[in-house]
Each structure stands twice: as structure tokens, then as C-alpha cells.
Amino acid sequence: MNRQPAILVIDPVGSASDLDLRVDDFEVMRVGALTDATETLARTNEHFACVLLRIETDPAEALTWIGGCTLPLVAVTPDSSDGHAVALLRAGAHEVVAGTRDALPDAIRRAIARHEFATQRSTHTTRLLQADRASSLATLAGDISLGFAELLGSVTQQCDIALRSLGRDDKGWDSVNRIAQDAARAAELARQMLAYSGGESARLRRLSLPRLVQDSVAVLEGAFTNDVTIECQIDSPSLDIEADAKQIRNVLRNLVLNATEAIAGSGTVSIRVGKKTLTSDNTTREDLIVAAPGEYAFIEVCDTGGGMDPATEARMFDPFFSTKFAGRGLGLATTLGAVRSHRGAVSTNSVPGEGSTVCILLPLAKAAAPEDDFQCDGRVLVIEDNEELNDLVQSMLRQLGFEPHAVHSGQAGIDYLESIDTDVRFVLLDLTMPGMSGEQTFEEIQRRWPGTPVVLMSGYARSEPTQALVEKGLAGFLPKPFTIQELLEHAKRAMSSTPTSV
Numbered sequence: 001m002n003r004q005p006a007i008l009v010i011d012p013v014g015s016a017s018d019l020d021l022r023v024d025d026f027e028v029m030r031v032g033a034l035t036d037a038t039e040t041l042a043r044t045n046e047h048f049a050c051v052l053l054r055i056e057t058d059p060a061e062a063l064t065w066i067g068g069c070t071l072p073l074v075a076v077t078p079d080s081s082d083g084h085a086v087a088l089l090r091a092g093a094h095e096v097v098a099g100t101r102d103a104l105p106d107a108i109r110r111a112i113a114r115h116e117f118a119t120q121r122s123t124h125t126t127r128l129l130q131a132d133r134a135s136s137l138a139t140l141a142g143d144i145s146l147g148f149a150e151l152l153g154s155v156t157q158q159c160d161i162a163l164r165s166l167g168r169d170d171k172g173w174d175s176v177n178r179i180a181q182d183a184a185r186a187a188e189l190a191r192q193m194l195a196y197s198g199g200e201s202a203r204l205r206r207l208s209l210p211r212l213v214q215d216s217v218a219v220l221e222g223a224f225t226n227d228v229t230i231e232c233q234i235d236s237p238s239l240d241i242e243a244d245a246k247q248i249r250n251v252l253r254n255l256v257l258n259a260t261e262a263i264a265g266s267g268t269v270s271i272r273v274g275k276k277t278l279t280s281d282n283t284t285r286e287d288l289i290v291a292a293p294g295e296y297a298f299i300e301v302c303d304t305g306g307g308m309d310p311a312t313e314a315r316m317f318d319p320f321f322s323t324k325f326a327g328r329g330l331g332l333a334t335t336l337g338a339v340r341s342h343r344g345a346v347s348t349n350s351v352p353g354e355g356s357t358v359c360i361l362l363p364l365a366k367a368a369a370p371e372d373d374f375q376c377d378g379r380v381l382v383i384e385d386n387e388e389l390n391d392l393v394q395s396m397l398r399q400l401g402f403e404p405h406a407v408h409s410g411q412a413g414i415d416y417l418e419s420i421d422t423d424v425r426f427v428l429l430d431l432t433m434p435g436m437s438g439e440q441t442f443e444e445i446q447r448r449w450p451g452t453p454v455v456l457m458s459g460y461a462r463s464e465p466t467q468a469l470v471e472k473g474l475a476g477f478l479p480k481p482f483t484i485q486e487l488l489e490h491a492k493r494a495m496s497s498t499p500t501s502v
Contacts, residue, residue, distance in 0.1 A: 007108065008071075009052045010037045020248045033064045040073075041269040045254040050108050052076060053093075059084070066091040072115035074107050092439040150389075150459050152187040153481025160483055164399065187481075204342075204477075206365050208246075209239045209297050210337045213273050214404055216252050218289065227266040230256065235274030239297040240365040247338040248362075255301040255358055258492060262305030263357060272300040276361065278345075296344070303357075308350040374403035376491070378425040383413040384457070391478075393428060393457075396484050400491070410436030414444055417452075424452060426475060431458035439469060446473055453494035457482075 006027040012034065016297055031037050048071055055062045055077040055118040066073060066088065075088045080098035088096050094111035098104050159180035166173045190304065217232045221355050259269045276298045308316065317336040339346050350356035380402045384390040390406045397404040407413050409435055427445065431438035453475035478486065
């Protein structure tokens with residue numbers, strides 16, 4: 001049976017008939033001393049909405065107790081002096097009543113409202129500080145990891161080209177293949193930190209989220225040894241998202257692993273998949289990452305474990321933070337980064353002794369457009385300031401049947417387009433370049449040669465600025481490093497539009 005929220009009345013005098021009251025739906029519980037109040041608050045599970053403290057003698061003791069109270073507090077005192085009221089408010093009282101009981105109901109309501117406002121403001125400030133700290137760590141991790149990822153990506157691409165030129169029976173094929181495998185493993189280590197920054201390049205594909213979750217749950221059910229039952233509920237069977245399947249599987253695995261480890265003995269981990277609409281009224285409540293209003297698919301993971309205290313919950317996505325003896329503290333950090341790279345959002349809710357809930361929001365996919373037939377021929381302009389990567393991309397394009405022309409700056413690309421009178425099938429454009437940036441180059445191409453397909457290349461994940469370029473007509477976003485097959489798929493999308501004469 002649920003109890004109504006109560007008001008705790010502390011009456012050291014012992015005869016507080018004027019405090020024996022009801023206010024709306026609040027019940028009243030009375031104690032006679034501050035020590036009794038402390039013990040009551042420590043041992044009871046009852047939710048107190050407010051504390052009424054009557055002060056007759058020894059205000060110093062009352063001031064000390066008020067300073068340690070975390071609930072809305074109304075101080076009732078016969079002393080109507082301004083100095084006494086100011087001292088009580090500075091100590092932490094939300095309201096001071098120095099009159100009859102008639103003033104108490106309004107004072108209680110005001111105290112509760114002020115406490116709720118202060119709590120919300122504190123929570124919002126904490127979230128902002130967390131976001132700022134996470135952003136700083138993410139920037140550092142992303143810059144370092146991106147450098148390693150690009151170097152290892154170059155090795156992988158060189159091996160890819162070499163393996164296409166060699167047969168499996170050739171003497172050097174096995175050695176090149178081992179180099180490619182080792183480079184891929186090394187790149188994965190770099191990507192773990194790049195993932196935390198939200199900068200890991202997501203290989204976005206249209207996929208069914210319910211099917212992906214169901215397939216992953218079938219694998220996860222046999223992966224854990226403790227006596228934990230995994231339940232899965234699909235509210236909406238038709239939910240397509242644009243996502244990196246590997247990253248989403250890792251997100252789900254990390255959340256489920258964290259949930260099972262929070263359960264001592266037997267328990268249940270519940271996974272729910274559905275659809276949620278965010279409006280301007282519900283996008284900023286608990287989100288670690290604030291998502292824009294719109295339609296989202298969600299994955300919700302709930303456990304029946306011991307829950308977390310607020311301090312632990314506030315740091316659960318920090319890199320290298322772990323409550324486990326052998327934990328590295330990267331699982332949930334990379335989960336947060338993966339959600340960032342998918343332009344999603346995360347919210348958490350945990351109550352000590354009752355368990356935890358983590359909800360992941362992912363944007364729904366747009367309606368799929370039919371692809372036109374095409375041929376791998378014609379001229380492709382490559383704008384990339386890294387000479388080695390420029391040569392690699394040209395080699396890939398030649399293997400596909402294109403005629404690449406490479407330049408090393410945005411301005412050089414503009415000059416080239418001005419100098420020719422033939423068709424360009426599409427443009428491959430690096431995002432980060434000295435001088436004219438990739439974004440500026442794209443906008444100039446769109447202004448002077450509207451309709452020319454442009455595919456943006458970057459080692460960072462698609463961000464809000466690049467998403468804005470997509471809305472302006474960007475033909476695609478190609479994450480580095482990429483394989484020849486991935487380049488071919490993006491070329492198909494880019495050439496689904498009619499080539500423009502430049």
C-alpha cells in the first residue's frame with residue numbers, strides 16, 4: 001500500500017497543538033527532538049515532502065541541524081526580528097514563519113516549490129559541468145586517436161590494394177594479409193578512445209533495430225554465467241535506423257553487461273525497443289546528450305540490481321571510471337561516444353536498492369530512395385591535402401574504372417573545375433584542410449556548380465555541421481579509413497543524381 005507523502009513536524013517544546021495540521025494531501029508525523037528527527041529520517045522509508053521545525057530555545061543547535069537538512073524546511077519561531085529570520089534563511093531554511101498557524105500552509109507550499117526549483121537548477125548545472133568535462137576529454141582523446149587511426153588506415157588501404165593485385169598463391173600474399181590483420185587490430189584499440197570522443201567514424205547503413213536487438217539478445221543470453229534472466233520486449237516491430245550495426249551491438253552488449261554485473265545473485269535484465277517522440281518540452285530533462293525534437297527509436301535496458309548513488313550515476317560514462325575491481329572503465333564511455341556519433345541521446349535513472357534504467361535514443365531512418373543504374377567511368381575530382389592518402393584514393397578509383405584527378409587544397413579544386421569543360425561524375429572532398437576548409441569548398445562548389453555530387457571524407461564521425469551540409473545537398477559522408485567496396489557504395493549514391501557539366 002502506498003503512503004501519502006508526509007510532513008515531519010519537529011517540536012522540541014512538546015506541546016505544538018498549533019502545528020498539528022493537515023495541508024492538502026500531506027500527512028503529519030511529529031517528533032519531539034532534533035535527535036529523534038535525525039533517527040527518523042535515517043531509518044524510515046517514508047518520503048517526507050517537508051520539515052516543520054519549531055524553535056523556542058537554543059537556536060544555535062537548530063541552526064546547525066538546519067544546515068544538514070536536505071529536505072524543504074519551514075522554521076517556526078516566536079522571534080519576529082529580521083536578524084533572526086535572516087540567520088535561519090542563511091542556515092538553510094526555505095521559509096520562516098513568525099506568526100500563527102494560518103501562515104503555515106502557504107509557507108509549506110513555497111518551501112517545497114523553492115526546494116524543487118533549487119534541485120532542478122543544481123541538476124541542470126551538474127549536467128552542464130559533466131557535458132563540459134566530457135567534451136574536454138573527448139577532444140583530447142579524439143585528436144590523439146584520430147592521428148593513430150589515420151596512420152593505421154593508410155597501412156590497411158595499402159594492404160587492400162596490394163591484396164587485390166596478388167593472388168592467394170603468390171609468395172607475398174600471406175605476409176601482406178598478416179600486416180592487414182595486425183593493422184586492423186591496432187586500429188581497433190585507437191577506435192576505442194576515438195569512440196568515446198564521438199569521433200569514431202560510423203559506417204551507417206539502413207537496418208532494422210528490432211531485428212538487430214533480437215539477434216544480439218539471442219547471443220547475449222548464453223554469454224553470462226550468473227543467474228540473470230534477460231527479457232526482450234519489442235513495442236514497434238518496424239523501426240529502421242541509419243546506424244553502424246557493429247557499434248549498436250556493442251552499445252547493447254555494454255549496457256546488458258553492466259546491468260548483469262549490477263545484480264548480486266538472481267535477477268532480471270529487461271530490454272525494451274520502441275518509438276518515442278521528442279518535443280521541445282521533453283528534450284532537456286535528463287539527457288546526457290540533448291537530442292533535437294523529432295521521432296526516435298529507443299533501446300531501454302533496466303535491471304533489478306542494487307542501483308547507484310547520485311555520485312556514481314554522475315560518473316558512470318566517464319572514461320577509466322569503474323566500480324569493478326578488474327574494470328577498465330571504457331565500456332560505457334565508448335557507449336556514450338557511439339550514441340554521439342549517431343546523433344542520439346542518453347538518459348539514466350537509478351535508485352539505490354531498486355535498480356537502474358538506461359535509455360538510448362537513435363534517429364529514425366528517412367524513407368529509402370531507389371538507386372539508379374550507373375557505370376564506373378568518367379572523371380572524379382579528389383580534393384585531399386594528405387599526399388599519401390590522395391595517392392591511395394586515386395589508386396582505388398582507378399581500380400573501380402574511374403579517371404581520378406587529384407588536388408591538394410580547396411582552392412585548387414575550385415580552380416580545376418573552372419579550367420575544364422567536361423563532366424565530373426562526383427567530387428571526393430576532405431573535411432579538414434588548411435586554407436579553404438572542406439565545408440567552405442563544398443559551399444563554393446554548390447554556389448557555382450549546383451547539382452555537382454560531392455562526397456565528404458573525414459576520420460571524424462558525422463557531426464551537426466556535416467549533417468547541415470547533407471541538408472544543403474551533400475551527396476554522402478565517407479568515413480576514413482574506407483575500403484574499395486565502401487568507396488564503391490558511396491559512388492553509387494553520389495551518381496544516382498545526373499552529372500553536372502562543369
